Amino acid sequence: MLKFKFAFCNESMKGMGWADQCRLVERSGYQGIEIAPFSLVRKGVDELDSGGRREMVRAMVEAGIECAGLHWLLSPPPAGLHVTTPDSELRRKSWAYIENLIDFCGDLGGTVMVFGSPKGRSTTAGLSVAEAKNHLAEGLARAAGHAQRRGVKILLESLGHDQTDVVNTLAETVELLRKIGHPAIQTMFDFHNTLDEAEPFPVLIEKYFPHIHHVHVQEMDGRHLGAGNAEKEFVPSFQKLRDRRFDKWISVEVFDFSPGPETLAVESMKTLRAIERKLL
Secondary structure (H helix, E strand, O other): OOEEEEEEEEEOOOOOOOHHHHHHHOOOOOOOOEEEEOOOOOHHHOOOOOOHHHHHHHHHHOOOOEEEEEEOOOOOOOOOOOOOOOHHHHHEEEEEHHHHHHHHHHOOOOOEEOOOHHHHHHHHOOHHHHHHHHHHHHHHHHHHHHHHOOOOOEEEEEOOOOOOOOOHHHHHHHHHHHHOOOOOOEEEEEEOOOOOOOOOOHHHHHHHHHHHEEEEEEOOOOOOOOOOOOHHOOHHHHHHHOOOOOOEEEEEEEOOOOOOHHHHHHHHHHHHHHHHOOOO
């Protein structure tokens, strides 16, 4: 029977030592850790030189986990990055940072970079949504070759209109992917970020499965798994993932950190195992 690969996103552990983060993730039952770069740096990811990156890999190996990849790519620091702005110099600077993140992800053995970052891609300075999408597509297309060489896929995440006005549904995302036409630019599925979707989750997963290379999961209100109805509501979606033999990472991404990282990790894993027990 197919076993899912589960990872835990690290931003709730900000302030803990990296090795301690890795050990917490492993003892909570996860096989991987997904990294929000902003949680590890003061100014930017370049602070983590080759030696520091090797130490990060060593800590993951010693804990018995892997790097699933990166998310929150444009969350500061550094501040002010924006990839769809009319300011061409700022776009260049922002995409250059994405290139740095590709190397960071590759150096850690990660395979995906989830491109959500609503504030860094929304329309600004009178730009139309169509123009913003064009800037986004052009930037992703330029980054694609570097990502492919490093064994990384950039996953454009659809986000609800309450977060951004640029790419709100999986249909819009896949339309942009087809325009780009590069295997290193794909998408993912996030249970929480489906405000503008009209179809049930299993239908969406089936329809867009060839482009879905990662999953984020949490309760629909952003709390940790087990704090709501995910154990009942998400079973059909996980069944669809199992039926389609999804063998990529499923990461727990939580937005309410108040219970503390160990509770978030442990309780979420309990719910994931409960869901698995209900699958055929």
